[in-house]
Amino acid sequence: MAVGTVVNGDSGDSVWGVKPAVLKFGGTSVGKFAPEIAQICLSAVKKSKIAVICSARSGVSKAGGTTNRLLRAARDASREPPADYNTIVAKLREEHIQAAACITSPEIRQNFNIHVDVLFEELSQVLDSAPKSGVVDSAYGDRVISVGEKLSASLLTALLEDRGISSRYIDLSDAIDFLVPDRLSPEFYQNLSSCFRERLLSSEDRVPVITGFFGKIPGGLVNRLGRGYSDLCAALVAVALQATELQVWKEVDGVFTADPRKVPTARLLPTLTPSEAGELTFYGSEVIHNLTLEQLGRPRIPIRIKNVLRPHGAGTIIQRDELGDSAAQKSLRPKRPTAVTVKEQITVLNVHSNRKLDSPDFLAKICTIASSHGLAIDLIEKSECHVSLALHNSRPVSFPPWSSSSAAASSSNNSNNNNNNSNQGGDDDIVDTAINPGSRSREITSRYRIQDENLRVAVRELEEYGSVDVVHGMAILSLIGMGLKRSVGIAYKFLGALASNNINLEMLSQGGSEISIAAVIEQREALRALSVVHSELFTYD
Numbered sequence: 001m002a003v004g005t006v007v008n009g010d011s012g013d014s015v016w017g018v019k020p021a022v023l024k025f026g027g028t029s030v031g032k033f034a035p036e037i038a039q040i041c042l043s044a045v046k047k048s049k050i051a052v053i054c055s056a057r058s059g060v061s062k063a064g065g066t067t068n069r070l071l072r073a074a075r076d077a078s079r080e081p082p083a084d085y086n087t088i089v090a091k092l093r094e095e096h097i098q099a100a101a102c103i104t105s106p107e108i109r110q111n112f113n114i115h116v117d118v119l120f121e122e123l124s125q126v127l128d129s130a131p132k133s134g135v136v137d138s139a140y141g142d143r144v145i146s147v148g149e150k151l152s153a154s155l156l157t158a159l160l161e162d163r164g165i166s167s168r169y170i171d172l173s174d175a176i177d178f179l180v181p182d183r184l185s186p187e188f189y190q191n192l193s194s195c196f197r198e199r200l201l202s203s204e205d206r207v208p209v210i211t212g213f214f215g216k217i218p219g220g221l222v223n224r225l226g227r228g229y230s231d232l233c234a235a236l237v238a239v240a241l242q243a244t245e246l247q248v249w250k251e252v253d254g255v256f257t258a259d260p261r262k263v264p265t266a267r268l269l270p271t272l273t274p275s276e277a278g279e280l281t282f283y284g285s286e287v288i289h290n291l292t293l294e295q296l297g298r299p300r301i302p303i304r305i306k307n308v309l310r311p312h313g314a315g316t317i318i319q320r321d322e323l324g325d326s327a328a329q330k331s332l333r334p335k336r337p338t339a340v341t342v343k344e345q346i347t348v349l350n351v352h353s354n355r356k357l358d359s360p361d362f363l364a365k366i367c368t369i370a371s372s373h374g375l376a377i378d379l380i381e382k383s384e385c386h387v388s389l390a391l392h393n394s395r396p397v398s399f400p401p402w403s404s405s406s407a408a409a410s411s412s413n414n415s416n417n418n419n420n421n422s423n424q425g426g427d428d429d430i431v432d433t434a435i436n437p438g439s440r441s442r443e444i445t446s447r448y449r450i451q452d453e454n455l456r457v458a459v460r461e462l463e464e465y466g467s468v469d470v471v472h473g474m475a476i477l478s479l480i481g482m483g484l485k486r487s488v489g490i491a492y493k494f495l496g497a498l499a500s501n502n503i504n505l506e507m508l509s510q511g512g513s514e515i516s517i518a519a520v521i522e523q524r525e526a527l528r529a530l531s532v533v534h535s536e537l538f539t540y541d
Helices: 027-032 034-045 066-077 086-102 106-128 138-162 186-201 221-225 229-240 274-282 290-297 325-331 359-372 404-419 453-462 490-500 523-538
Strands: 021-025 050-054 167-170 207-211 245-250 303-307 316-318 339-353 377-382 386-392 466-480 507-510 516-522
Touching: 021 034, 021 229, 027 034, 027 066, 027 138, 027 245, 034 050, 034 086, 034 138, 050 138, 050 229, 066 086, 066 106, 066 138, 086 106, 086 138, 106 138, 138 167, 138 207, 138 221, 186 229, 207 229, 221 229, 229 245, 229 290, 274 290, 274 339, 274 466, 290 303, 339 359, 339 453, 339 523, 359 377, 359 386, 359 453, 377 507, 377 516, 453 466, 466 490, 466 523, 490 516, 490 523, 516 523
Parallel strands: 021 050, 021 245, 050 207, 167 207, 245 303
Antiparallel strands: 303 316, 339 386, 339 466, 377 386, 466 516, 507 516
C-alpha cells in the first residue's frame, strides 16, 4: 500500500519521458469532494501522466479548516499552563479517520488509519514539547502546520490506490536541503524546483501525490509566503516536470466577470492574462497566488481553473499572450473590461501635513511609518500637503459606531475623565479624529478605539506630521482589463454608473496599473456598486 511508502529524501534516476499535467486540489475540495477528486484523477491518468498536489482539508469554512485548528492547537500548547489542545488533536484525528470511509478496500483503509495514527503521534510529541512562551515561533508553527497537508496527501493516495491508480505519497515538508537566503530571490525558487524534481522522479510510473507544504524556511512558510503556499508548490512542481499545464481545481467553474454569488448575470471568462489574474487576486477575487503566476510566466505553462463538480467544463485558462503581457498591452485596441471585483475591510488614513514639507519627503515618511508597522497600502493619493492611504485589514479596525445617546454619554464621560486625569484606557488607545463610516458629511464623530495595535501605533506616529483622519468600513471597487487605460470613455462610464446610483467616492486611482481603475467606496454600498457597474459595462445585447 503506497500510503506507508514515504519519499523523504532518496532521489530516483528514472525519467518520465513525457510532459505531465499537474493537478492541484484545494482544501475545501479535499474535505468535501474526495471521491470526485479520485474520479477526476482516474479520467486524467488515462490521457497523460499526472502529478497531484493538495492542500490541508477544510470543511464548510476556512476558519474551521485543518490548518486553522492546528494553529490554534499550537497556540494552546505554547501557553503556561497549556490549554486543552488535545481536544483539537483528537477531533482532527477522528475527522480524518471518518473521511476514509469512502475507501472500499479494508486493507488500504487499515494502512491509511495506521499512517494517520503515526502522524498524530508525531504531532502530539511536537505539541507536548512546545516552548511555553505563549508565542508560536516559525519553526515550531511550521512543524505543526505541515501535518495538515501530510494528512490530506495520505488520504488522496489511499483513495487513488483504492480506485486502481498506482500512487505514491511524497512528503515535501523537509524538501529544502540548501541554505535559504533572507531574500527569497528567483534563484531560491529555481533551487526549490530542482529539489522537487529529484524527489518526484522517484515516483517512476506511479502517480505522485504531493504535500502542498514544502519545507521549513527562516521566518516560517506561512509568514513569508502566505496561505497560498500550496498553489506555489504546485507551480514549482509544474516547472520541475515541464508540465503541459497546471490545473487548479476549485468549487467554481472558473473566473467570472464578477462574483457569481453576488452578481447572477456574471459570465464565465474563457481566457485571462497573468496580469489580469494578478490584479483580480490583489483586489479581492481569489483567483491564484501571485507567486504562482510569476513562476509559470517564463516557462509559459498555462494555468487552467476548473470545477471539481463539473469536470467536463472548459474552465478558465490563464496564459501569457504570445507577445507577452506588456507588449500585448501596448498593441491592443481599446476593448471592453474583463472583470469587476470588490475588496472589503478597507481602512482609509487621511494625513494632512501641519507644516510645509518637501513633497517627496512627506510621502516617504508616511509610507515608511505604514510599512514599519506591517500596514499594506493598497491605494495611495497625494498632494503637496495631503496623503490618503487605503489599507486592507482583515481584523476589525474600530468598534461599531455608537448610537447618539451612547456617543453623547461617552463624550461626557470622556470629558470628565480627562478633567480628572483618570481615563483608564489611556490617551494612547484613542484616536480623536476617527470618522463615522458612511458619514457623507464627513463630520468628526465621537471617539473610537482602534482595535488593531499596528494601526493604533502607526496613527500615533503619523500625528507627528499632521492631523490624521481614520475612515473605516470602506471597500475598493476595481475595474480590470487589458487595454483598459487606452479605452476612451471607460472611466466616464465607470464613474457615471456609480454617480447615477448616488454612490460616493472616497478615493480614485488610475495610472498605477494600466489595466485597472479602482475606487474606494463605503463597504455597505459595495454589493450595489458591483451590480450597477456590471450591469452598465458587462451586460451586452
